[in-house]
Amino acid sequence: MGTEHSKNERRSSMFFLKKGQKLPAWEDALLSGKEPKALLKRGLCYVSLSLIMKGMTSVPDFLWGLPEVQKLNLSRNRLVMIPPSLGKLDRLAVLNLCGNCLKCLPKEIGLLRHLKVLFVNMNCLTEVPAELSLCRKLEVLSLSHNRISQLPPSFTDLTSLRKLNLSNNRFVQIPLCVFALRSLDFLHLGSNRLENIAESVQYLINLQIFIVENNNIRTLPRSLCFITTLELLNIDYNSIQTLPDDLYLLHRLPKIAWNPMDKGLHLSHNPLARPLPEIVEGGLDVLFNYLRDKKEHS
Numbered sequence: 001m002g003t004e005h006s007k008n009e010r011r012s013s014m015f016f017l018k019k020g021q022k023l024p025a026w027e028d029a030l031l032s033g034k035e036p037k038a039l040l041k042r043g044l045c046y047v048s049l050s051l052i053m054k055g056m057t058s059v060p061d062f063l064w065g066l067p068e069v070q071k072l073n074l075s076r077n078r079l080v081m082i083p084p085s086l087g088k089l090d091r092l093a094v095l096n097l098c099g100n101c102l103k104c105l106p107k108e109i110g111l112l113r114h115l116k117v118l119f120v121n122m123n124c125l126t127e128v129p130a131e132l133s134l135c136r137k138l139e140v141l142s143l144s145h146n147r148i149s150q151l152p153p154s155f156t157d158l159t160s161l162r163k164l165n166l167s168n169n170r171f172v173q174i175p176l177c178v179f180a181l182r183s184l185d186f187l188h189l190g191s192n193r194l195e196n197i198a199e200s201v202q203y204l205i206n207l208q209i210f211i212v213e214n215n216n217i218r219t220l221p222r223s224l225c226f227i228t229t230l231e232l233l234n235i236d237y238n239s240i241q242t243l244p245d246d247l248y249l250l251h252r253l254p255k256i257a258w259n260p261m262d263k264g265l266h267l268s269h270n271p272l273a274r275p276l277p278e279i280v281e282g283g284l285d286v287l288f289n290y291l292r293d294k295k296e297h298s
Helices: 002-019 025-031 061-065 084-088 107-111 130-134 153-157 176-180 199-203 222-226 245-249 276-281 284-296
Strands: 047-050 071-073 094-096 117-119 140-142 163-165 186-188 209-211 232-234 264-266
Touching: 025 061, 084 107, 107 130, 130 153, 153 176, 176 199, 199 222, 222 245, 245 284, 264 284, 276 284
Parallel strands: 047 071, 071 094, 094 117, 117 140, 140 163, 163 186, 186 209, 209 232, 232 264
Antiparallel strands: none
16 A cells, blocks of 8 residues: 555656656756655654755746645755745745845745744845735744845734844834734844834833844833843944933843843943943943932932
């Protein structure tokens, strides 16, 4: 029975190749004389396919005949577009497209209803299709190092999203839809063009890591101090002169941090008004005590 099934699977694969006529030479080279299914790796969690650093400028057609793929890595190639056929891979849970030359994503990405992780960082995107919000199981999304300045309002539907990286883009303000993503525990907006943080940030009640380094932020909203889940707050390299008195409420911040990887409060390279620079040198407890006393006596 198993042998017969194997034969049928082989015929099906070969039929796909015949129907698609002769494969281009570069696709033949990728396959190295094997059938497309031979490239699949079956792990404990996913059926995966990796085509990293293959110098590809387009996605090989044989890929669309492999609907069982759950984890697909096409990173670090020279892809300029992803065709609508992407929607055929409707079992995908993890898709890595980082390090290509993509200017847009097909709207058919919304057909990937099982997608949990999507990396499209280091591309040339200027916008994100609204259809991505149909991927309701999405938990991790990286759009860093692109040219994006806004997000579709429909992103409010991504209620399962926990980690969002929008760093190194062209945002002047945090998109309003982001504040509706209550499950977020990681939000990176470093190296954009932010001038402020809206009071609505307080709705991100599960946020643990918030990075807004290297922007043009002048003040921090008081409501930021009510996100008591924060363990890392990075406001390095901004234009902040004063700190909100209620900052001491962020009791999970362990220290003033200087190493980018450390949890804590990062606030170096800001034009803090005196006496704050000297107080910060004393550590986080000294700073929080100062802010608490200041509030009590104001």
